[in-house]
Each structure stands twice: as C-alpha cells, then as structure tokens.
Amino acid sequence: MKAKIIYFSQQGGTQTIAEQIGVGIRTAGDDCDLAALKDTDPSNPGDFDLLGIGCPVFFFKEPFNVSDFMDALPRVDGKYAFVFITHGATPAGTLASMWKRLEDKGYHVLGAHNSYSDSHQIPIYPYPTHTTGHPDEQDRAEARAFGQKMAEISRRISAGETNLIPEPIAAPEGWWTEQSIALDRESLAETFPKFSIDPDRCTECLICEEVCPVDGIGVQEEQPRIQNPCIFCFHCVMQCPEVAIQADWESLMHLVPEIFERYFNNLDAAEKRGEFRRITAREDIHIDDPIFKQRERERAARDGKE
Ligand SMILES: Cc1cc2nc3c(=O)[nH]c(=O)nc-3n(C[C@H](O)[C@H](O)[C@H](O)COP(=O)(O)O)c2cc1C
Numbered sequence: 001m002k003a004k005i006i007y008f009s010q011q012g013g014t015q016t017i018a019e020q021i022g023v024g025i026r027t028a029g030d031d032c033d034l035a036a037l038k039d040t041d042p043s044n045p046g047d048f049d050l051l052g053i054g055c056p057v058f059f060f061k062e063p064f065n066v067s068d069f070m071d072a073l074p075r076v077d078g079k080y081a082f083v084f085i086t087h088g089a090t091p092a093g094t095l096a097s098m099w100k101r102l103e104d105k106g107y108h109v110l111g112a113h114n115s116y117s118d119s120h121q122i123p124i125y126p127y128p129t130h131t132t133g134h135p136d137e138q139d140r141a142e143a144r145a146f147g148q149k150m151a152e153i154s155r156r157i158s159a160g161e162t163n164l165i166p167e168p169i170a171a172p173e174g175w176w177t178e179q180s181i182a183l184d185r186e187s188l189a190e191t192f193p194k195f196s197i198d199p200d201r202c203t204e205c206l207i208c209e210e211v212c213p214v215d216g217i218g219v220q221e222e223q224p225r226i227q228n229p230c231i232f233c234f235h236c237v238m239q240c241p242e243v244a245i246q247a248d249w250e251s252l253m254h255l256v257p258e259i260f261e262r263y264f265n266n267l268d269a270a271e272k273r274g275e276f277r278r279i280t281a282r283e284d285i286h287i288d289d290p291i292f293k294q295r296e297r298e299r300a301a302r303d304g305k306e
C-alpha cells in the first residue's frame, strides 16, 4: 500500500506532525511520500491508496488555500484518507469540515488527528504564547501512533475486514464554530487593517513574494501589489527581514485581552480533561507586549538605535 501526505505549514508545526505520521505509516510497513501543498497540483495529486491532508487552523477552520485545494481534488472511488491539524487551542469544526470535503470527493475517511502547536505569527499576539513548546516529544509520539493506525486500518479494510470505517466526526456546537462560519474572506478583509510596504525600509529582497502561499504580493510590479488575494496568514509580515510590511495593528489591540481570556479558559478545561499539557506558564505570556512591538524593538536594536 502507498500513502501520500500533503501538508500546508508555515511555522513548521504541521510539517513536524506530517513527518511523524509518515514515520508511523512506514513503521507499519507501507511507503509514504510527503509533499507541500504549494508544490502539489490538486487536479493531479499523485499515485496513492491512502491520502493524508494536514494544515494549521486559521480563524477556527482550515485556511482558504487548503479548502480551495481540497475542493479542486478529482473525485475518486475506493481510496482511503485521513485529516490532521495543528492549532493553538481553538480548532472548532476544522477536522469535521476537512473530513466532509474529502468524503464529498469519494474518499473513505479513516480518522482525524489534532495537535497543539506553537504560534509566532499573529502580530497582535504576544510571544511566547500559550502553546509555545508544542509539538513536544509526546505530541510527536502520538502522531507516529496515529500514522501507524491509519496504515493498519486501511490495509485491514483492503484485506476484506468490514465495519472499520468510522462515522464522520461532527463540528462542536458553540461560539468558535459559529465564528468560523462568519469569518469568510470578505469579513476578514474588513476586520484587518490594510497592509502597506514602507518604501524606505523595503530592499526588494522578494522574500515576501516567495513565502506568500497564494502569490498575493508583487513588490516589483509597476503597480506594487500586496494582499491580493490574501488568506490573512501574516506570513509576509513576519518574514520580512526589514519589518517593512506594516499595518495599524494598534487598532486591534483592544481585542486581545478578551481573546486570550477565552484561550486560557479553553486550555484550563482541556488540561483538566487531560488533553493539554501546559509547557509555557501563564505568567510568562505578556499580552501587552505583542509581536509587532517586539519586532520593531529588534529592528531598532539591530540598527543600533537602542
Ligand atoms: C492567521 C492565523 C490564524 C490562526 N487561527 C487559529 C484558530 O482559529 N484556532 C487555533 O487554535 N489556532 C489558530 N492559529 C494558530 C495556528 O493554528 C497554529 O500556530 C498552527 O500550529 C501553526 O501551524 P504551522 O506551524 O504548521 O504553520 C492561527 C494562526 C495564524 C497565523
């Protein structure tokens, strides 16, 4: 049996989990290829019997480039699949949504896996943050066990065993899932301040163009283009070595205390259920010192202005 894992990962957490799931599949005795989503043509995703798709959770759902990719896959008959995510405390209905997208394409979905993972990419959030330290060795071991299980189940089904295909998982009811439906591309475009590139800082290194997952930036075009289209991932902002991509982040800072209160409540509950292991202490998370301010300080220090 041949497996293929296609993943989207910007900060490395999902890639780590994808690699460990691959190790588990190979431990079960099967071949497993890994490919980045951006390098894969959805209309021709490759040759496999078992497909795994993984991504981070953005805005309580799979990122728009991932949902677009899944919707563009060809229909299949009789192939197996699984889904996996990494997230920072509020996955909401992401796995249920990804599961359904694959089922709609004809896949028999065999399972879903989720892992907490670090986040250093939301400019108005602090760093370190509530999931800093994840995925740790236990998360990696759980991913390997999941991969092994997916390979073994698909092989047993192929050998004729029945009743091994699970019922689809359901999205949890509540505020987060409602938000995930409300936050479409248009509402996110209204929520976030527009980016601009500071011409005095930009060195035209083109890193932002290279890292944008949807080719949304054209720095050297006659009419420089930024955020068109956009999945609101903030990767360009975080990767620009000159801190040249700017926005009015201060205008969103009033939202942070309430959001973090919700995260902390979620994590307290998950910790009590034994589903979360706190690695970074709450007192080490400074919500009044967001990443966008930290980056400005680092830039000033680099340029000898501090
Ligand atoms: C733009 C953005 C939105 C995010 N939204 C959520 C979210 O709704 N729920 C959540 O649990 N984590 C959220 N996160 C955290 C990421 O899901 C988490 O850091 C993920 O593990 C990153 O994966 P990667 O390391 O593979 O890029 C968000 C991160 C970013 C950058």
Ligand code: SF4
Pocket (backbone or CB within 6 Å): 197, 201, 202, 203, 204, 205, 206, 207, 208, 209, 219, 239, 240, 241, 242, 243, 244, 245
């Ligand atoms: S990454 Fe920053 S410095 Fe480099 S081209 Fe983009 S905006 Fe300019």
Ligand code: SF4
Pocket (backbone or CB within 6 Å): 211, 212, 213, 214, 215, 216, 217, 226, 227, 228, 229, 230, 231, 232, 233, 234, 235, 236, 237
């Ligand atoms: S323009 Fe920036 S924020 Fe938008 S998708 Fe590209 S990298 Fe992400």
